[in-house]
Every structure is written in structure tokens, then in C-alpha cells.
Amino acid sequence: MFAELSRRVAEKRSQGIDVISLGIGDPDRPTFDYVVEAMRAAVANPSTHQYPSNRGREEFRDAFARFYRDRFGVQIDPEREVIPAIGAKECIYNLCFAFLDPGDVALAADPGYPVYTAGPALAGAQAVPLPLVPELNFVPDLDAIGEQTLERARLIFLNYPNNPTGAVVPQGFFDRVVELAREHQILVVHDNAYSETTYDGYVAPSFLATPGAKQVGVEVFSLSKGYIMTGWRCAAILGNAEAVDSYWRLKTNIDSGLHEAVQLAGVAALDGPREPLEQMNEIYARRRDLVVTALREIGVQVNSPRGTIYVWAPVPEGHTSTSFAELVLDRAAVVISPGSMYGDNGEGFFRISLTTPDERIAEAVGRMRDHLT
Numbered sequence: 580m581f582a583e584l585s586r587r588v589a590e591k592r593s594q595g596i597d598v599i600s601l602g603i604g605d606p607d608r609p610t611f612d613y614v615v616e617a618m619r620a621a622v623a624n625p626s627t628h629q630y631p632s633n634r635g636r637e638e639f640r641d642a643f644a645r646f647y648r649d650r651f652g653v654q655i656d657p658e659r660e661v662i663p664a665i666g667a668k669e670c671i672y673n674l675c676f677a678f679l680d681p682g683d684v685a686l687a688a689d690p691g692y693p694v695y696t697a698g699p700a701l702a703g704a705q706a707v708p709l710p711l712v713p714e715l716n717f718v719p720d721l722d723a724i725g726e727q728t729l730e731r732a733r734l735i736f737l738n739y740p741n742n743p744t745g746a747v748v749p750q751g752f753f754d755r756v757v758e759l760a761r762e763h764q765i766l767v768v769h770d771n772a773y774s775e776t777t778y779d780g781y782v783a784p785s786f787l788a789t790p791g792a793k794q795v796g797v798e799v800f801s802l803s804k805g806y807i808m809t810g811w812r813c814a815a816i817l818g819n820a821e822a823v824d825s826y827w828r829l830k831t832n833i834d835s836g837l838h839e840a841v842q843l844a845g846v847a848a849l850d851g852p853r854e855p856l857e858q859m860n861e862i863y864a865r866r867r868d869l870v871v872t873a874l875r876e877i878g879v880q881v882n883s884p885r886g887t888i889y890v891w892a893p894v895p896e897g898h899t900s901t902s903f904a905e906l907v908l909d910r911a912a913v914v915i916s917p918g919s920m921y922g923d924n925g926e927g928f929f930r931i932s933l934t935t936p937d938e939r940i941a942e943a944v945g946r947m948r949d950h951l952t
């Protein structure tokens with residue numbers, strides 16, 4: 580389906596049509612100057628030129644401990660409770676191999692980031708979807724998970740602020756997750772890709788700030804989106820020391836760690852000023868408002884998200900995710916992501932990414948308004 584959409588986009592572009600993509604979630608702005616400067620200095624330092632340690636540089640682990648203390652009120656032991664990851668994607672994938680055997684189950688938010696289902700499948704295990712629906716504010720109904728499934732479950736993947744729905748975590752939900760995980764001995768993997776990308780005064784919590792969370796879970800913190808560092812592959816896993824150690828043991832057999840200059844750039848990002856992040860969030864909020872207003876004008880019932888770089892909305896009556904994405908492409912030459920790309924429960928929705936320059940977003944929503952009403 581995705582290949583078919585890409586083929587159509589390429590065809591239109593070859594005909595000279597100006598196609599605007601609102602599909603991919605990859606920030607359009609450059610990485611903050613102070614991070615680039617730190618990288619320049621770090622890469623000139625010969626101590627970063629050898630094989631990195633898979634445990635991570637002390638500066639990196641200490642910076643994360645400071646950041647988690649100051650930003651989330653979470654105590655992290657830099658010796659045992661944090662190591663670098665080559666992006667959240669690598670980390671989530673390898674966690675599947677560290678924790679899942681054939682026959683095991685991973686509970687995966689659906690719609691969700693595709694590695695939550697591909698990782699378990701490649702590890703020979705089974706991903707069981709946890710439906711995220713608007714009626715339940717896009718949190719899974721934990722009481723609806725069957726006993727047999729819970730018995731086989733080893734991992735649960737959650738992510739708030741959420742890609743693709745833009746939902747934020749309701750009060751008390753993480754507490755219930757901790758309870759469930761404790762009762763059924765499931766490792767919680769909270770994918771924290773968007774805690775620094777929020778709007779309207781909303782401040783996102785860390786899962787690890789939940790009482791008891793460190794006993795049952797880990798959080799994967801990625802610098803990709805919030806710090807505009809998708810190309811740098813800079814993330815960390817934090818939390819339960821035993822789980823971090825299992826991941827480390829697997830990982831030492833697979834890769835040789837995160838470039839130490841990138842680790843030092845990550846330190847600069849975490850220790851850096853908040854203003855650039857706030858300015859970036861103001862830009863996204865402005866784009867979000869443009870998109871939400873235009874969608875409402877064409878009759879789409881859409882909630883304005885308080886976090887992430889996505890607007891998630893239901894397709895108009897009579898459409899599937901794919902048929903609507905095709906219509907928007909044909910009529911407006913705008914690419915949107917069919918919700919069904921993110922799991923069965925994404926059917927009936929579409930996702931718009933806010934990572935396109937302002938004037939292109941304005942042009943895209945203008946075209947949608949003109950050609951879809």
C-alpha cells in the first residue's frame with residue numbers, strides 16, 4: 580500500500596506536479612547550533628575516535644541522570660540505570676531479542692510505531708495489539724487483555740505523547756500499567772520520543788516518575804524529534820537495572836556502540852538552554868493550528884494535539900484510510916499518511932506531520948480546502 584502511494588507520488592512529480600508531502604515525521608529545521616558546535620569540538624577530540632564503550636561515556640550517563648532529575652524528578656543511577664542506544668528504533672528492536680522467545684507475547688499499542696510489531700515478529704514471538712481508540716482517549720483498555728495473553732506476555736510497548744494519535748497520557752494510566760506489569764511480570768517499555776515536544780503549556784511526564792516504575796520498566800528516551808537530531812542516532816535506555824543489563828549483554832554481541840562524539844553532542848543537547856526547544860514548539864503549534872483550522876473547514880472532526888509533531892484525524896464518511904489518502908493526492912497533490920499504516924486500529928484515520936516549512940504547510944492546507952470541499 581505504501582509502495583503504491585510512493586509510486587503515485589513519483590509519477591506525479593515526473594509529470595511536473597508540485598507534490599507536498601505531509602507524510603514523514605522528520606523535523607525540517609537544522610539541529611540547534613550549540614549541539615552542532617559541541618559535535619565539531621568532540622569530533623576533533625581523539626578520545627572519541629576509538630571504539631565506543633557500549634556502557635557509554637561517563638559524561639553521557641551523568642548528563643542523562645542530571646536531565647532526568649531536573650526535568651522529570653526521577654533519580655537515575657548513572658552506573659547501572661542508563662546506557663546509550665543508537666536511536667530508539669535500535670533499542671526497541673534489540674529489546675525484543677533480549678526478552679522474547681518464540682511463543683512469547685509482546686503487547687503493542689495499535690496504531691503504533693511499526694517496530695513494536697516488526698520487532699517481536701522478527702524475534703519469532705507474537706505481537707498482540709492493544710487498540711488505541713478515541714472513545715478511550717487513545718489509551719489501551721488494560722482490563723480487556725485476555726488472561727492467557729497476559730500469561731505469555733513479556734513486554735508491553737507504550738508511547739506518550741503518542742505517535743500517531745497525538746494523545747497525551749491521562750492521569751493515573753501509568754500507575755495502572757505498573758500494577759499490571761507487577762502482577763503479570765511484564766517489562767514495560769515506554770518509548771519517550773516526544774516528551775519535549777508539547778504545546779499549550781502541557782508538560783509531559785516520564786513513565787519512570789510513576790511510583791514503582793523502575794521495578795517493572797524502562798524508558799527509551801530519543802533526542803531525534805525534540806532536539807532535531809533524527810540523523811544523529813542518539814538515544815538512551817533508562818530505568819530497571821536488570822533490564823538495562825540484559826539489553827547491554829545482547830547489544831555487545833551485535834553493535835559496537837554509539838559514536839562518542841555523538842554522545843558528547845547529546846550531552847550538550849541535554850545540558851543546553853530550553854529556549855530553542857520552546858521556539859521550535861511554537862513553530863509546530865502554529866503549523867498545527869493551520870492544519871486543524873483547515874481540516875475543520877472541510878468538515879473533518881479533529882482534536883488539536885497537545886504533543887508530538889502529528890495531527891491525527893478521522894477520514895470523511897465513505898472513505899477508507901487509503902482511499903482518502905489517494906483522493907487527497909489526486910485532487911490536492913498532498914501526501915498524507917493512511918492511518919492503517921500504523922496498525923489495524925489506525926484504519927479510518929489519517930496522519931499529517933507538522934515537519935514541513937510553514938509556507939508549504941499553508942500551501943498544502945489551502946489546496947486541501949480548495950479541492951476537497
Ligand SMILES: *Cc1c(COP(=O)(O)O)cnc(C)c1O
Pocket residue numbers: 604665666667668669692738742770772801802803804809812813814
Ligand atoms: C520517531 C520515533 C522514534 C524514532 O526514534 P529514533 O531515536 O530516531 O530511532 C521512536 N518512537 C517513536 C514513537 C517515534 O515516533
